[in-house]
Amino acid sequence: MNKEQLEQLSDLEINQAVTAAAYNLQGWELSESGLCFYHCGLDGSDWVDFQIIDYCNSPSDMMPLVFEAGISLHNESDDDGVFYCAHNSSDFRHSEYGKHRAWHSNPLRAAAIVYLLIKGGK
Numbered sequence: 001m002n003k004e005q006l007e008q009l010s011d012l013e014i015n016q017a018v019t020a021a022a023y024n025l026q027g028w029e030l031s032e033s034g035l036c037f038y039h040c041g042l043d044g045s046d047w048v049d050f051q052i053i054d055y056c057n058s059p060s061d062m063m064p065l066v067f068e069a070g071i072s073l074h075n076e077s078d079d080d081g082v083f084y085c086a087h088n089s090s091d092f093r094h095s096e097y098g099k100h101r102a103w104h105s106n107p108l109r110a111a112a113i114v115y116l117l118i119k120g121g122k
Contacts (some may be wrong), residue, residue: 001017001116001120003100003102003113003117006102006113006116006117007102007104007113011054011056011057011109012034012052014055014056014109014112014113014116015052015053015054015055015056015112016030016034016037016052017116018053018055018062018065018112018115018116019037019050019052019053019055020037021115021116021119021120022053022065022115023050025037025050027039028050031049034052035051035052036049036050036051036052037049037050037052038050055108055112056106056108056109056112057106057108058108059108062108062111062112065111065115066086066111066115069088069114069115069118069119070088071086071087071088071111071114071115071118072086072087072088073085073086073107073110073111075107076103081105082105083103083104083105084103084104084105084106084107084110085101085102085103085110086101086102086103086104086107086110086111086113086114087100087101087102087114088100088101088114088117088118100114100117100118101114102114102117
């Protein structure tokens, strides 16, 4: 997914994507409610579920991923209010903000978008 597509997602959809990326839940199914991933085991005889984490609203969950991925956050204001810029500061070859960056009024959501861009490489 590219940045424009990620910015159109709801917080829940971003939280689902970050949970899947952070915990490598490839091959797991999303529940009908969208609130957890589940896996039935290799032969279908088991049931394991993993709750979606609210990265867009929980600093204690999102900040470890921010540090791990080398994401920086800072605020910028304009006539419309205060926005937060998240960017991967570890890649200085792509301008002062790094290759991946996102702005949003919610700094955790901006950081989650950059995390997904880093993980997806888009």
